[in-house]
Amino acid sequence: MRHWPAGASAVTVLLVGMWRIGSPQLWRDEVSSWSAASRSLGDLFAMLGNVDASNGAYYLLLHGWTALAGDSPTALRLPSAIAMAGTAWFTAMMAQWLFRSPAAGLAAGLLLAVAPSVSRYAQEARSYALVACAVTAALWCLVRALDRPADRTLDRPSWRWWVGFTVCTAVGGVLHLVSLVAVVGQLPLVLAAGRRALKPYAASVAVAVLPVVPLVVLGTVQAGRQLSWIERPDSEDLQFFWQGLIGAHQVMYALLGLVALGLLLPGAAAGTRAVTARLVLLAALPVLLVWLVSQGTTSYFADRYLLFTVPVWAIAAGGGVAAAYGAVRAADTRHTALSGAAATVLAVGLVAYPAHLAVPRERGVRGTTAHSPNDxxxxxxxxxxxxxxxxxxxxxxxxxxxxxxxxxxxxxxxxxxxxxxxxxxxxxxxxxxxxxxxxxxxxxxxxxxxxxxxxxxxxxxxxxxxxxxxxxxxxxxxxxxxxxxxxxxxxxxxxxxxxx
Missing domain, CATH: 3.40.50 (Rossmann fold)
Structure with a gap:
């Protein structure tokens, strides 16, 4: 029963993602996914040698999927909806583990469902939801590998968690190269675990990067054509990036407010403050690094490329919810904390509702032109x-x-x-x-x-x-x-x- 917050979160996100999933017509990037996936394997590999190699793994996955499920809009998007539900599962599990609170897990998982960008990309025939799931799963494995019981040391780490971290990091990198910047955000967590964590972490990252190297080589050659549409970002782009990342300014402010509770409440435990601070770095550092790298000849600064950071904000906000109920109610019980978490998410959901309606272009429904201005x-x-x-x-x-x-x-x-x-x-x-x-x-x-x-x-x-x-x-x-x-x-x- 300890996994029920994660299960409830995953089901909620899946339901949100499946709502009218087939109604919006494909937009140009999704048409590209269909065009690539519908080819024979020989033709697909020939295409990847010329263009879009960085999306090759996703196209291969979609090629196999459509052979079984067909190529309707619903079928093309279903892997993303399932992957986003998996993201919610790992988000809730990690918040519950880090803050030692089922209420934190429930709040984090449900807050993820509230973000308009999550429901948007759960209905996208592209790799972004799958990348978010892989990166969040990698983080869950990393947290478990680092968080050893007191009677054991990192001299004998749990190799299963390190293997899981390595595999998930590699999967995320192969699906989208930008996801590898998550490693930068993970460093504060690793350093906090002590010097003994550095060796297995460095080895895991090195192994995870190996299958990505060919894509980096091809992607570098093809980047000029594929990424020319992204302009070099300035400080104003960085300032307003977070709103696009979350999907709405009101949800962004709500999440930041809840994160602040975990950092500033007088009754919050020192451990809660420390974990929340590391989570903020975990979510913010990858964005800052991509912004800096994008000052060069090629820009990678697009909000959907960094969608994998949204679950981290939800985890930190979930910790803030748990901290608030620990501080406000001295005689806190699991029941009252869970009730408070649900009430908080409901309040944020009501604030976010207009933003969810604004995701499609046809008011109140996921209309035909929700994803594309072109009918x-x-x-x-x-x-x-x-x-x-x-x-x-x-x-x-x-x-x-x-x-x-x-x-x-x-x-x-x-x-x-x-x-x-x-x-x-x-x-x-x-x-x-x-x-x-x-x-x-x-x-x-x-x-x-x-x-x-x-x-x-x-x-x-x-x-x-x-x-x-x-x-x-x-x-x-x-x-x-x-x-x-x-x-x-x-x-x-x-x-x-x-x-x-």
Whole structure:
């Protein structure tokens, strides 16, 4: 029964993550996940040699998963929902262990569910939830390895916990390289355990890094293309980073307030203050390091890359809840402490409720455009509704290729609706890339086309916006727009050949 706070936390986070999980359509990064995972293993490895090697482990995992579960939005996101529930389990277990309080464990696990970023990335077909689970599991193993009973020493550490720490750290690193900065935050915990902890810790980290080295080499080569969208952060970016990390400023302030209780309450035990202070360093140091590293030529400063630090804030806040009830009620019992923890989480949840509604763009539900400003499925529906055999398709590419409009339409168009794409000379699979290869002028021109669907980024109503000058000139010369429709973020136009 001692694990029930962790079980309750995991179930709660799973339920939160599963709520309308299939409603938001895939956004461009999730389309990339589907595009990579749906290829054969040979094609997938060929692609990883050119691009996105840092996500290769996740794509391989998703490749195997979709072979069993299919590639619906729900199926693609389900591993993330399960991983986030696992994160909640380890979060609650660690808080209960560190603060020797079931109330701390329950509060920490449930506070994790309150953070809007947690429910957001529990519904994301990317690696971030899995990384959070791996890093939190590694931390749990580390804490158990370091926290030896008084009659034993670190001369004979529990090798099972060190092995677990090594494996989980390696898994996190292979899934996302940035997760390795968690090691920096762990140093205060290790140093507090004494010099004898340094040797097994250093050995474990060294072994964990080995399988990541090939990804570091490939990732360094590919970083310019993959990370060019992230700007070099300044001090203001660091100041407002925490709000994006947690998902809402009101939840961030609530967590910080609870953490402060563990540090400042007069009745808090000295051990509680020390543990809370180390947890603050554990959560903050990785963010500060990534910010510093990002002052160089390549920036890695994106809140979702550091999602794995959110559970640590929840653990520290859980300790603050336990400290508050220990200080306020001298005759504290387990029942009153647990009741207080539940009441505290409920209060924070009520404060956070508007922020959770703001996660989707459609008020009050996880709507179709919750993840993406571009309504890919709506565009595909318009095409499918008016499609005729022989129709062709031009999806904005070139400098707009990063929006993944063409691959997203491939995902959402129903079977039997397969318009030819005259400007695509090699598909993404044939090019071993995430984007197809386009020509400036299609072979044979556009003489064979009678109707062309054009999907462009933006809703100005101009059917040629974001197309190249050559594409626009060719279409204007021989075609007339007969339908120009707008969906969220996109314009869908039907062009018909002029009568001769």
């Amino acid at each position: 890919y499925s709506g565009a595909a529906e318009l095409i499918a509704r008016g499609y005729r055999s022989g129709d062709e398709l031009i999806a904005a590419g070139g400098l707009e290729a990063w929006l993944m409009i063409g691959p997203a339409l491939d995902y959402y168009l129903p079977e039997g609706v397969e318009p030819a794409q005259p400007y695509v000379v090699r598909s993404a699979e044939e090019a071993d890339d995430l984007y197809p290869v386009e020509s400036r002028v299609p072979e044979g021109g556009l003489r064979t086309a009678h109707r062309i669907w054009v999907v462009t980024n933006g809703t100005s109503g101009d059917p040629y916006q974001k197309l190249t000058a050559e594409q626009t000139a060719a279409l204007r010369a021989d075609f007339t727009p007969t339908e120009v429709r707008r969906v969220a973020g996109l314009t869908v136009s039907l062009l018909v050949r002029n009568q001769q």
